[in-house]
Amino acid sequence: MTLLRAENLYRTFPAAGGFAGRRRVRAVTDISLTMYENETLGLVGESGSGKSTLGRMLVGLDKPDSGAVYYRGQDLSQLKGQDKKRVRTEMQIVFQDPWASLNPRKRIYDILSAPLLYHNYATKADVGAKVTALLEKVGLSRESGERYPHEFSGGQRQRIGIARALSLNPALIVCDEPVSALDVSIQAQILNLLHELQDEYNLTLLFISHGLASIKYLSDRIAVMYLGRIVEIAGAEKLFSSTYHPYTRALIMSSPVPDPYRRQEPAALLSGEIPSNIDPPSGCHFHPRCPLAEDSCRQEIPQLMPVPGDHTHLVACPIALAGGGL
Amino acid sequence: MDKRFAVRIFVWAYGHNCCGMIRKKEREKEENRGQVNRMTTSGYTEPVLSVRDLAISFNTGQGERVLLRDASFEVKRGEVMGIVGESGSGKSITALSLMGLLPAGGRVSHGEAWFEGQDLFTLSPRQLDRIRGKRIAMIFQDALTSLNPVFTIGNQIVEGIRAHQDISKAQAAQQAAGLLGRVGMADPDNVLNQYAHMLSGGMRQRAMIAMALASEPALIIADEATSSLDVTIQAQIMHLLRELSLEREMSVLLITHDIGLIAQMADKVIVMYAGEIVENTDVFTLFEAPGHPYTRALLETVPSIEDDKDRELQAIPGVVPEDYDAISGCRFAGRCAYVEPKCRETRQIMLPLDECRQVRCMRAQNNELEFVHSTQCEASKIALARRRQEDKAELEERLRA
Numbered sequence A: 001m002t003l004l005r006a007e008n009l010y011r012t013f014p015a016a017g018g019f020a021g022r023r024r025v026r027a028v029t030d031i032s033l034t035m036y037e038n039e040t041l042g043l044v045g046e047s048g049s050g051k052s053t054l055g056r057m058l059v060g061l062d063k064p065d066s067g068a069v070y071y072r073g074q075d076l077s078q079l080k081g082q083d084k085k086r087v088r089t090e091m092q093i094v095f096q097d098p099w100a101s102l103n104p105r106k107r108i109y110d111i112l113s114a115p116l117l118y119h120n121y122a123t124k125a126d127v128g129a130k131v132t133a134l135l136e137k138v139g140l141s142r143e144s145g146e147r148y149p150h151e152f153s154g155g156q157r158q159r160i161g162i163a164r165a166l167s168l169n170p171a172l173i174v175c176d177e178p179v180s181a182l183d184v185s186i187q188a189q190i191l192n193l194l195h196e197l198q199d200e201y202n203l204t205l206l207f208i209s210h211g212l213a214s215i216k217y218l219s220d221r222i223a224v225m226y227l228g229r230i231v232e233i234a235g236a237e238k239l240f241s242s243t244y245h246p247y248t249r250a251l252i253m254s255s256p257v258p259d260p261y262r263r264q265e266p267a268a269l270l271s272g273e274i275p276s277n278i279d280p281p282s283g284c285h286f287h288p289r290c291p292l293a294e295d296s297c298r299q300e301i302p303q304l305m306p307v308p309g310d311h312t313h314l315v316a317c318p319i320a321l322a323g324g325g326l
Numbered sequence B: 001m002d003k004r005f006a007v008r009i010f011v012w013a014y015g016h017n018c019c020g021m022i023r024k025k026e027r028e029k030e031e032n033r034g035q036v037n038r039m040t041t042s043g044y045t046e047p048v049l050s051v052r053d054l055a056i057s058f059n060t061g062q063g064e065r066v067l068l069r070d071a072s073f074e075v076k077r078g079e080v081m082g083i084v085g086e087s088g089s090g091k092s093i094t095a096l097s098l099m100g101l102l103p104a105g106g107r108v109s110h111g112e113a114w115f116e117g118q119d120l121f122t123l124s125p126r127q128l129d130r131i132r133g134k135r136i137a138m139i140f141q142d143a144l145t146s147l148n149p150v151f152t153i154g155n156q157i158v159e160g161i162r163a164h165q166d167i168s169k170a171q172a173a174q175q176a177a178g179l180l181g182r183v184g185m186a187d188p189d190n191v192l193n194q195y196a197h198m199l200s201g202g203m204r205q206r207a208m209i210a211m212a213l214a215s216e217p218a219l220i221i222a223d224e225a226t227s228s229l230d231v232t233i234q235a236q237i238m239h240l241l242r243e244l245s246l247e248r249e250m251s252v253l254l255i256t257h258d259i260g261l262i263a264q265m266a267d268k269v270i271v272m273y274a275g276e277i278v279e280n281t282d283v284f285t286l287f288e289a290p291g292h293p294y295t296r297a298l299l300e301t302v303p304s305i306e307d308d309k310d311r312e313l314q315a316i317p318g319v320v321p322e323d324y325d326a327i328s329g330c331r332f333a334g335r336c337a338y339v340e341p342k343c344r345e346t347r348q349i350m351l352p353l354d355e356c357r358q359v360r361c362m363r364a365q366n367n368e369l370e371f372v373h374s375t376q377c378e379a380s381k382i383a384l385a386r387r388r389q390e391d392k393a394e395l396e397e398r399l400r401a
Helices: A051-058 A081-090 A108-118 A127-137 A142-146 A154-166 A184-201 A212-218 A236-241 A246-254 A295-299 A318-323 B002-015 B019-032 B091-098 B125-131 B153-164 B169-182 B188-192 B201-214 B231-248 B259-265 B283-288 B293-301 B341-345 B377-400
Strands: A002-014 A024-036 A040-045 A066-071 A091-094 A172-176 A204-209 A221-226 A229-235 A305-307 A310-315 B047-059 B064-076 B080-084 B106-115 B136-139 B219-223 B251-256 B268-273 B276-282 B351-354 B357-359
Touching: A002 A051, A024 A051, A024 A066, A024 A204, A024 A229, A040 A051, A040 A212, A051 A091, A051 A172, A051 A204, A081 A091, A091 A154, A108 A127, A108 A142, A108 A154, A127 A142, A127 A154, A154 A184, A184 A204, A184 A212, A184 B293, A204 A212, A212 A236, A221 A236, A221 A246, A229 A236, A229 A246, A236 A310, A246 B231, A305 A318, B047 B091, B047 B251, B064 B091, B064 B106, B064 B251, B064 B276, B080 B091, B080 B231, B080 B259, B091 B106, B091 B219, B091 B251, B136 B201, B153 B169, B153 B188, B153 B201, B169 B188, B169 B201, B201 B231, B219 B231, B231 B251, B231 B259, B231 B377, B251 B259, B259 B283, B268 B283, B268 B293, B276 B283, B276 B293, B276 B377, B283 B377
Parallel strands: A040 A204, A040 A221, A091 A172, A172 A204, B080 B251, B080 B268, B136 B219, B219 B251
Antiparallel strands: A002 A024, A002 A066, A221 A229, A229 A310, A305 A310, B047 B064, B047 B106, B268 B276, B276 B357, B351 B357
């Protein structure tokens, strides 16, 4: 069942410096995607590829310049009043930086009880019990409710952020790089917690990360972004076993494998730098770094097309499609 | 084809312990050339850097805290030494102390660091200036703050070149352009005249490496040098560092929290936890037969793109203790799956398990941990030498092309 559908989303921001309105950063360009109920969609791409902007637009934290997001068939931008309030409770977000996303002047109890009370999910009488249940759900003690954010470590704060996202029983949670700011030994704790909670609450997750390994660990499907566009989208296993897009290939080849016997092939490394998204290259944004690039790539913008025999695997590269996958 | 064959013969010879002969022959050959090359094909011999019993303390206002203690290690010529650990484990302050760059309040309270016949910790600031940035260069995570914003890239590299070579500015500029080309800059002559803010993150990092190379250092310290870069750019930069270390027999101290990078880049590895080195071994042994429970747990907790769908990550419970210098016993005891009461009572010391592993864990040392199986140090050595030979062959091929 389709939970959320995005159609032809565009989003630009004024570039820092220069005159406002003249130069614009193209964060997201012509993105359409569908999220199904109870799946985890991984979104991977390099910094500045538009992952976070896309995530924010999907939950209505940011408005697209054009295009629309449909949640259970309803256009988010058309919702008003009570409907809007209700839909907002169903979509939540966990932010990357657990130091910046909790109000330092509020106790954890206050942070977690505010949404419950505002949306009438709890009464003054039973809110305490609900907050305790949430804390325990994410592996924190009841007493931690009395403390302030600065008294917690990064991993614990991220647990609080997850508890807050869970408090209104959402259908969809966008996790925007939830483990990037955490220590290596803590990351697995949070990844495993997200995994368990998804099973328990039938959650749909959008998991945004720049690390392919954690994406692969959590996701059912993976979308790869490059300079504001989705270049490949496929089932998690498929993306690795039959990779089509040359950028996806490069990304996989460049991810350091924790095994000294498995050497990265330097031949597979990309040359060149990531172009600016103020003035992205013409045609296919990837063509200046692409080993397969032909003349047509400089002019035509490739559209996402299905791989022969697998309509769930889409690739925005006609040359790779013609040549077959790996 | 015949090169591969030669490698195989070499590996075979190594495995049969007749490398002494090869080594001797090689040394003779080199001496004949009138040039003493300290490295033989069988590996690394002489340490470039030798750190002994290093301890660093910080004045926190509420008394002094010992943030690092009992750290000893060696970096040999041409070797990439990885230091892996979580934030706050002491990896960065170890590097900064070598450069005399500890932040205010920090001081080396104990220990020696021998580099080219001198103890870095006893040098005067002037003497240290002759080494810092010249014989030992450092590349940082944040290239923008490490480059001077008011001088062109060319200016800064030329300065480094002229610090150790008596040549004209024009000649130095030519060399600088060569260096920028070597680190993969597409248009070196143009970059010479640019300022740091005009370059992208990856290019800045390359410029910083070019600058570090300008003085032909014996040791490069890379402190999370690619952590803020994208993975495709990181791969380029790391590959470059590896090549340069092979090409110039330059040693690299690679500080990172990324286990994948360690596997791909490092020859030897130090694992740090809560202000102590807990394991010191070579990279193959580290991944095949870790000796310390923390190392083992760390390897279990990291996802890899090579994982099967149903792999479960084994999280390490708890967090790194903050006031670890107050712990009298093992600092990992609170999170360790193999902890026993005696671990909490006894201060752990670094002892060798065998020829290629040193760990700070009494249970491993007493042979009480079942996961610590015996390892073939010889096999790791061979794998290391083989990997190096392959890298070298590939580099030569590339340089020829």
